[in-house]
Amino acid sequence: MAVAELGATVLDCPDPRALAGFYAGLLGGTVEGDDDWIDLRLPGGRVLAFQAAPGHVPPAWPAPDHSQQAHLDLTVTDLDASERTALELGATPLDAEDRSRTFRVYADPAGHPFCLCAC
Incomplete structure (x- = not known):
């Protein structure tokens, strides 16, 4: 209960x-x-x-010696379009090398990590 x-x-x-x-x-x-x-x-x-x-102080990502503590996974239907919107709103890419994955990692304007995840 x-x-x-x-x-x-x-x-x-x-x-x-x-x-x-x-x-x-x-x-x-x-x-x-x-x-x-x-x-x-x-x-x-x-x-x-x-x-x-x-x-x-924003969390560090990736940094094994400084945990990010938490992050948000935001489910999207169009990863590329959602990425464009996030960047226009002020997101910063944190992990842009591997474009073949079903998720992409960013920091919001205050530095919190979040992922856009394709559904």
């Missing part, structure tokens, strides 16, 4: 509203909240939240 259910997934960042706007551009949804805490309410009821973290 579960004693809890997963609420929001929260990313620390220097500018919550800007990072919420980046992910809204990729995922859709509605941006809500104040300056220190922003919710991105996604279709289907899920919430991706962004919390102000002064002095935020």
